[in-house]
Amino acid sequence: MQFSFDTKLNTIAAKVEAGERLTFDEGVALYKTDDLNALGKLADSVRRTKHGRTTYFNVNRHFNHTNICVADCKFCGFYKRARQEGAYTHSIEEGIEIARNAVAEGATELHIVGGLNTKLPFEYYTDLFASLKREFPKLHLKALTMVELDFFARFYKMTDEEVIQKLKAAGMDSCPGGGAEIFAEPTRSRICDHKCDGNRWLELAGKVHKAGLKTNATMLYGHIETIEDRVDHFVKLREQQDVTGGFQCFIPLAFYPNGTALSSLPGPDAIDNLKTIAVSRLMIDNFDHIKAYWVMLGKATAQTALHFGANDLDGTITDGGELTHSYSNDGEVKMSKTELIQMIENSGFEAVERDTVYNHVEKVAA
Numbered sequence: 368m369q370f371s372f373d374t375k376l377n378t379i380a381a382k383v384e385a386g387e388r389l390t391f392d393e394g395v396a397l398y399k400t401d402d403l404n405a406l407g408k409l410a411d412s413v414r415r416t417k418h419g420r421t422t423y424f425n426v427n428r429h430f431n432h433t434n435i436c437v438a439d440c441k442f443c444g445f446y447k448r449a450r451q452e453g454a455y456t457h458s459i460e461e462g463i464e465i466a467r468n469a470v471a472e473g474a475t476e477l478h479i480v481g482g483l484n485t486k487l488p489f490e491y492y493t494d495l496f497a498s499l500k501r502e503f504p505k506l507h508l509k510a511l512t513m514v515e516l517d518f519f520a521r522f523y524k525m526t527d528e529e530v531i532q533k534l535k536a537a538g539m540d541s542c543p544g545g546g547a548e549i550f551a552e553p554t555r556s557r558i559c560d561h562k563c564d565g566n567r568w569l570e571l572a573g574k575v576h577k578a579g580l581k582t583n584a585t586m587l588y589g590h591i592e593t594i595e596d597r598v599d600h601f602v603k604l605r606e607q608q609d610v611t612g613g614f615q616c617f618i619p620l621a622f623y624p625n626g627t628a629l630s631s632l633p634g635p636d637a638i639d640n641l642k643t644i645a646v647s648r649l650m651i652d653n654f655d656h657i658k659a660y661w662v663m664l665g666k667a668t669a670q671t672a673l674h675f676g677a678n679d680l681d682g683t684i685t686d687g688g689e690l691t692h693s694y695s696n697d698g699e700v701k702m703s704k705t706e707l708i709q710m711i712e713n714s715g716f717e718a719v720e721r722d723t724v725y726n727h728v729e730k731v732a733a
């Protein structure tokens with residue numbers, strides 16, 4: 368039996384098997400195939416070579432310190448202007464309380480991101496991180512996107528290196544992958560022209576890597592971008608990874624249109640979501656981890672994504688009764704640690720709790 372009825376996929380499969388890097392055109396061909404099963408099988412073969420049956424998860428909390436933002440991104444339903452109803456900035460004491468609850472519930476990581484808020488002094492961030500570290504020395508602070516670091520350098524008039532060093536000294540342990548959106552122009556300018564461009568995002572990620580910190584990378588898809596824009600995004604990420612090597616994980620973020628300026632768009636469907644996981648696994652050959660983010664994908668698709676190249680299942684989970692709301696429309700709104708482990712195991716994989724930098728915290732028996 369031949370591998371696929373899509374002849375292009377057969378050629379690509381031979382390259383993948385030989386460990387050869389795929390070209391931009393091959394990335395586009397992968398997206399355009401009708402043979403979803405063969406695409407998934409190919410991505411799964413790479414995933415199993417790298418990680419076997421292991422599927423990682425970690426217990427973390429998101430802390431959005433402020434929703435006040437000057438950027439005006441068309442895809443964002445979160446930000447407010449300073450005087451708008453619902454605008455907030457958390458005090459450091461509130462941040463500590465949120466962290467205290469997170470630690471009590473078993474979180475090993477606090478994911479800290481917020482809007483580009485011109486009312487805050489730089490010391491707000493260094494004080495916040497230092498206070499959190501004083502109270503919870505073992506809590507990993509995965510904080511601030513490249514977009515926030517770029518804003519800090521320009522707004523507080525510091526070099527990139529100064530910004531990174533001061534934040535690292537205060538307690539920043541690594542950086543999340545947000546703000547990457549889609550690197551390709553003119554698409555990026557059409558959805559977020561007030562924030563740094565793709566080259567600048569990549570440059571800053573490289574500088575954070577050089578400072579000895581790991582970062583993640585994301586891609587926001589399913590809005591106005593083209594397939595070519597997505598493949599361009601993958602190629603740029605793997606080129607940066609070749610140079611600085613500090614990316615741990617890639618997280619494709621499925622666009623959720625409700626409540627945004629792009630609410631007339633439908634958002635990506637399940638086939639697109641699974642293809643995006645698979646193509647990213649095959650194209651970004653020098654990233655170890657591909658994360659399925661169930662909050663955006665919905666639980667069913669996130670679980671299926673584990674068979675399409677993803678080896679990490681993420682989204683705030685809790686040991687207690689707290690509910691986590693999903694962006695998806697599948698009616699599923701909560702996730703306990705037990706349920707997450709069951710989801711992984713019911714897919715045929717072995718659930719392994721990790722810390723932010725992929726050390727095993729606890730190996731859960733299958």
Ligand code: V47
Pocket residue numbers: 442443444542543544545546547548583584585586587618620621622623624627660663681
């Ligand atoms: O940068 C904003 C995206 C990102 C929408 O590093 C949206 O481990 C979908 O980066 N629909 C923030 N997505 C979240 C993020 C993230 C999430 C989970 C894990 C990690 C990690 C990082 O969310 C933003 C933007 O790309 N986003 N609005 C929306 N309407």
